[in-house]
Amino acid sequence: xxxxxxxxxxxxxxxxxxxxxxxxxxxxxxxxxxxxxxxxxxxxxxxxxxxxxxxxxxxxxxxxxxxxxxxxxxxxxxxxxxxxxxxxxxxxxxxxxxxxxxxxxxxxxxxxxxxxxxxxxxxxxxxxxxxxxxxxxxxxxxxxxxxxxxxxxxxxxxxxxxxxxxxxxxxxxxxxxxxxxxxxxxxxxxxxxxxxxxxxxxxxxxxxxxxxxxxxxxxxxxxxxxxxxxxxxxxxxxxxxxxxxxxxxxxxxxxxxxxxxxxxxxxxxxxxxxxxxxxxxxxxxxxxxxxxxxxxxxxxxxxxxxxxxxxxxxxxxxxxxxxxxxxxxxxxx
Amino acid sequence: xxxxxxxxxxxxxxxxxxxxxxxxxxxxxxxxxxxxxxxxxxxxxxxxxxxxxxxxxxxxxxxxxxxxxxxxxxxxxxxxxxxxxxxxxxxxxxxxxxxxxxxxxxxxxxxxxxxxxxxxxxxxxxxxxxxxxxxxxxxxxxxxxxxxxxxxxxxxxxxxxxxxxxxxxxxxxxxxxxxxxxxxxxxxxxxxxxxxxxxxxxxxxxxxxxxxxxxxxxxxxxxxxxxxxxxx
Numbered sequence: 369x370x371x372x373x374x375x376x377x378x379x380x381x382x383x384x385x386x387x388x389x390x391x392x393x394x395x396x397x398x399x400x401x402x403x404x405x406x407x408x409x410x411x412x413x414x415x416x417x418x419x420x421x422x423x424x425x426x427x428x429x430x431x432x433x434x435x436x437x438x439x440x441x442x443x444x445x446x447x448x449x450x451x452x453x454x455x456x457x458x459x460x461x462x463x464x465x466x467x468x469x470x471x472x473x474x475x476x477x478x479x480x481x482x483x484x485x486x487x488x489x490x491x492x493x494x495x496x497x498x499x500x501x502x503x504x505x506x507x508x509x510x511x512x513x514x515x516x517x518x519x520x521x522x523x524x525x526x527x528x529x530x531x532x533x534x535x536x537x538x539x540x541x542x543x544x545x546x547x548x549x550x551x552x553x554x555x556x557x558x559x560x561x562x563x564x565x566x567x568x569x570x571x572x573x574x575x576x577x578x579x580x581x582x583x584x585x586x587x588x589x590x591x592x593x594x595x596x597x598x599x600x601x602x603x604x605x606x607x608x609x610x611x612x613x614x615x616x617x618x619x620x621x622x623x624x625x626x627x628x629x630x631x632x633x634x635x636x637x638x639x640x641x642x643x644x645x646x647x648x649x650x651x652x653x654x655x656x657x658x659x660x661x662x663x664x665x666x667x668x669x670x671x672x673x674x675x676x677x678x679x680x681x682x683x684x685x686x687x688x689x690x691x692x693x694x695x696x697x698x699x700x701x
Numbered sequence: 702x703x704x705x706x707x708x709x710x711x712x713x714x715x716x717x718x719x720x721x722x723x724x725x726x727x728x729x730x731x732x733x734x735x736x737x738x739x740x741x742x743x744x745x746x747x748x749x750x751x752x753x754x755x756x757x758x759x760x761x762x763x764x765x766x767x768x769x770x771x772x773x774x775x776x777x778x779x780x781x782x783x784x785x786x787x788x789x790x791x792x793x794x795x796x797x798x799x800x801x802x803x804x805x806x807x808x809x810x811x812x813x814x815x816x817x818x819x820x821x822x823x824x825x826x827x828x829x830x831x832x833x834x835x836x837x838x839x840x841x842x843x844x845x846x847x848x849x850x851x852x853x854x855x856x857x858x859x860x861x862x863x864x865x866x867x868x869x870x871x872x873x874x875x876x877x878x879x880x881x882x883x884x885x886x887x888x889x890x891x892x893x894x895x896x897x898x899x900x901x902x903x904x905x906x907x908x909x910x911x912x913x914x915x916x917x918x919x920x921x922x923x924x925x926x927x928x929x930x931x932x933x
Contacts, residue, residue: 419839448841459836462931463854473840475850504930524840 369528369560370395370418375427377413387413388424389584395577397527400554400561402575402592404568404607410584411564415530418562419451420444432527449477452521456533458513460505466492466516467501473524484523491519495549511542518549522559529553529561535570547573568607572596572659580604596657597627597664598692609655609666621673623652626685627692628665637688638669647672647681668696708901718902721889726909728803729885732875736810737868743811744818744867745860747774749848751819752826759834760844777816782874785813786881803884810871810878818867825859826852858929865921869914876910886910 370393377388387410395401405411416422417429420436429436436447460469470488471481479487492498495515505513514534521529531550535543551574554561563575571578571592579589582603588595599605626637642648650670657664669685671678685693712718750770754762777785786809793805829852837851853860879887886906894903926932 421835421838445841445843448839451839453836453839455832455836457832459830459832461833461851461855462830463857463929465930472837472850476840476842476846506931530839 369397369399369432370401370562371430372417373428373430375414375417375424375429377410377417377422378425386584388417390427391581391584391586392427393579393586393589395560395562397560398554398558399577400551400563400575402563402565402571402578403581404565404571404578405581405603406607407566409581409603411566411581412532413584414581415532415562415564418528418530419448419453449473449524450526451528451530452518452524452526453530453532454514454517454521454534456536458505458510458517458537460513460517460520462505465502465504466497466508466519469505469516470520470523473520477524488519488523491522492516494522494553495519509542510538511545514538514542514546515549518546518553522553527560529559531561531563531565533564533566536565536567543570544573550574568596572657580607593629593659593662593664596659597629597666598694609653621675622671622678622682623696624669624671624682624685625694625696626667626669627694628667629690629692637667637685637691641681641684645680645684647677647684649681705900708899709905712901712905718893721893722886722905722909725884725886725889725906726913729872729875729887729910729913732803732807732810732883732885733868733872736807736814736871736875737864739807740811740814740871741818741864741867743815745822747815747819748822748826749852751823752852753844753848759838759847774816774819777812778820782809782813782877783881785809786878786883789813790882801882806875806878806883806885810874813874814867814871817870818863821863821866822860825856825863828859829855858925858931861921861925861928865918865925868917868921872910872914872917886913 372391372393375388375391376386379385379387389410391414403411403414413422417424418431420429424437427437431447431451434447436444439447461472464472467485467488470491471484474484474487489498489501492501495518497512497515497519500508500512500516505516508516529550534550535546538546547570550561550563553559554574563570565571575592577590578592578595579586580595580599580601580603581587582601587601588599588604595604596608599608638649638651649672651667652670653668655666671681682693682695685691712722747770750762751767751774752758753760754767754770756764756767786806789809789812790800790805792812793808794800796808797804799805833855834847834851837847842851875883875885876887876890877883879885879889879891886909890903890906890910893899894906
């Protein structure tokens with residue numbers, strides 16, 4: 369549905385900023401695709417390269433088989449109407465009431481007033497705010513504003529929904545409600561969703577696939593459970609384990625990260641390690657998260673300082689099914 | 702003091718004076734309303750050009766055009782009104798067929814006020830939330846639709862306030878125009894008051910101008926506040 373080919377965006381000026389560097393990715397129809405990274409990683413620029421709010425300095429952008437980067441302004445505006453977008457700050461028209469906000473894209477598309485109002489009412493029902501038609505954005509809470517923004521973004525019946533930090537200005541409860549709403553819309557309409565966020569929890573909650581962006585580069589991409597259970601890059605590890613562990617402070621020798629892939633997370637691994645091969649290890653940190661109903665846990669284990677014992681423990685851990693073991697060498701959180 | 706009191710009594714007992722003041726009120730109101738309406742429209746168009754055509758605007762225009770526009774606006778704003786009026790009176794002769802009276806003052810008022818209004822409105826338009834404009838662009842709005850359906854409606858309260866300020870500025874310019882042949886209360890205050898050493902006429906004419914300004918500000922302020930949906 370969305371394909372980026374070697375997309376780069378450089379902001380020229382006194383100091384050149386390489387916001388996005390050579391990103392290629394493919395997002396399948398109906399997928400919820402997360403793009404995660406720390407602030408300044410270029411996520412917002414990248415998502416704006418999809419609907420060409422930012423024109424890439426290099427590379428090609430395809431949406432639904434059409435190369436957007438080859439279109440003129442007028443044709444591009446036509447294509448943008450097939451893509452909805454929601455924002456961190458909602459960006460509703462403050463002088464229009466909710467119903468008229470939702471009517472706005474239809475007005476632009478030339479839909480008759482009567483039909484637009486009817487459809488806007490239906491959309492308000494969908495986002496569960498049927499009684500707020502006449503209310504102005506200033507009278508709504510953050511979560512309600514984002515619901516109206518979602519309804520507005522769906523008004524032009526788009527094939528793609530771009531979410532730029534859509535929940536970052538919301539409290540945890542509203543965040544969950546908004547995420548659930550996006551998930552519901554994705555399931556019911558098969559709309560392709562791109563979610564930009566700096567929060568791992570958002571990705572865990574709704575995304576099927578995820579790409580990690582670091583300093584404008586896409587350093588990792590794949591299924592959420594794979595990335596989560598076994599991040600390969602420094603940026604990936606910092607996002608998955610935001611609290612981190614500073615190795616210098618650990619009393620033990622070698623440190624390994626053990627990731628439980630799916631079903632095995634509650635098996636008493638540490639106890640069986642002690643019983644089966646007589647090695648005691650320190651649990652330096654542990655975390656279990658549920659992704660799409662399945663439990664995924666990680667544990668940071670400090671191996672004994674004795675070399676042979678450590679090697680034995682490592683061999684034992686590596687022999688376990690459904691467990692990935694990885695030695696942590698210079699991990700500073 | 703006795704003289705002032707007798708002058709005051711004369712004003713309220715002589716039909717000639719009452720008629721003069723009523724005419725003054727009418728002429729001032731009429732010329733101010735017409736001038737403000739035209740000047741505001743012109744100023745609005747200029748302001749939209751300034752904001753939209755900016756290099757960060759929604760439809761950037763060539764830099765030389767923008768530079769020229771800015772320079773012309775700055776020049777017109779810096780020439781003192783009375784001087785500008787003397788220059789523009791020739792235009793009045795062409796447009797309204799006379800160089801004196803209420804109508805003759807309207808073209809100079811428009812030329813003097815439009816650049817001022819352009820800057821006033823420009824400031825308001827620039828304060829349109831960038832995010833909202835971006836959202837409109839993401840929805841496929843054309844630059845014209847962004848101006849017409851986003852910027853102007855979103856700035857409506859600020860535009861009403863700007864209109865009020867423009868109205869009052871033009872009203873005071875109009876009073877000045879009385880000194881060189883314009884009509885209205887300014888003329889009354891100068892011709893019948895200042896030149897004839899009649900303090901009472903000056904005071905009454907000035908008071909009437911003050912009252913007109915107060916009414917305009919009250920109405921404008923009320924409308925601006927009522928139209929703003931952000932306050933509730």
